[in-house]
Amino acid sequence: MTRLDRVEQTPGRLAGPPLTPRTAVIWSVLRAELERRPGAALTVLDVGGGTGGFAVPLAQAGHRVTVVDASPDALAALTRRAAEAGVAERVRAVQGDGDALAGLVDPGSADLVLCHAVLEVVDDPGAVVAALAAALRPGGAASVLVAGRAAAVLGRAMNGHLDVAAALAADPAGTAGNRDTLRRRYDADGAAALLGAAGLVVEEIHGVRVLADILPAAVADGQPAALVELERALAARAPWRDLAAQLHLFARRP
Ligand SMILES: C[S@@+](CC[C@H](N)C(=O)[O-])C[C@H]1O[C@@H](n2cnc3c(N)ncnc32)[C@H](O)[C@@H]1O
Secondary structure: OOHHHHHHOOOOOOOOOOOOOOOHHHHHHHHHHHOOOOOOOOEEEEEOOOOOOOHHHHHHOOOEEEEEEOOHHHHHHHHHHHHHOOOHHHEEEEEOOHHHHHHOOOOOOEEEEEEEOOOOOOOOHHHHHHHHHHHEEEEEEEEEEEEEHHHHHHHHHHOOOHHHHHHHHHOOOOOOOOOOOOOOOEOHHHHHHHHHHOOOEEEEEEEEOOOOOOOOHHHHHHOHHHHHHHHHHHOOOOOOHHHOOEEEEEEEOO
């Protein structure tokens, strides 16, 4: 039995979020962190939290969540979703740029910061990670999700775009040029180094969506529970972790 299996089988306060192939591994890691302080209402900061896919379930579990996001539309949807879930008083929406995070949140105030699918689009990921680290209290934890470089190369190649795959593999930032929607992609070592440079200690790295994006839809849609189990089984293990569409790093401020 893996650590993720044990966590999934432990009843916790965070019963709500659906375990999809895209999120099950991340929720497993977050649930383990929340269970370190059972009953505590944690202060959570979700940078680029969008419409609240993580913020609202965390608020439903009793935690106070501040979402900083650049998009007013996303924040409006977050506010509606929080109200519908009955947790509006525990969710704060702040419009702002992740690159200017240091001026938006109090230093040393967060027990947990989330930064999911954001570092690949900001101007200066090093500055954002430094601000995440500064927002954490000593002992607080960071959940960081970044786009994986290897999966992008494989994906382009499997779709027949061999020239794009070659460009992506050769580019130091892991992008396919000006038309790429992302400004950078990561491998596990590079992402860990980014967090380490901000003084965070990386405790775990998992692959997210190892298979979810490359399976035929009939398989993924036809066997969702089996796919969740397989994603969880492969998430921490080489070579599958490193082929995942996203890499999830869980780190702590000493
Ligand atoms: C791909 S979505 C991820 C949403 C959410 N974190 C998740 O994983 O489901 C990226 C989010 O980051 C926000 N975003 C993009 N650039 C940003 C920036 N420079 N500062 C703050 N938020 C930003 C977008 O508005 C969007 O809500």
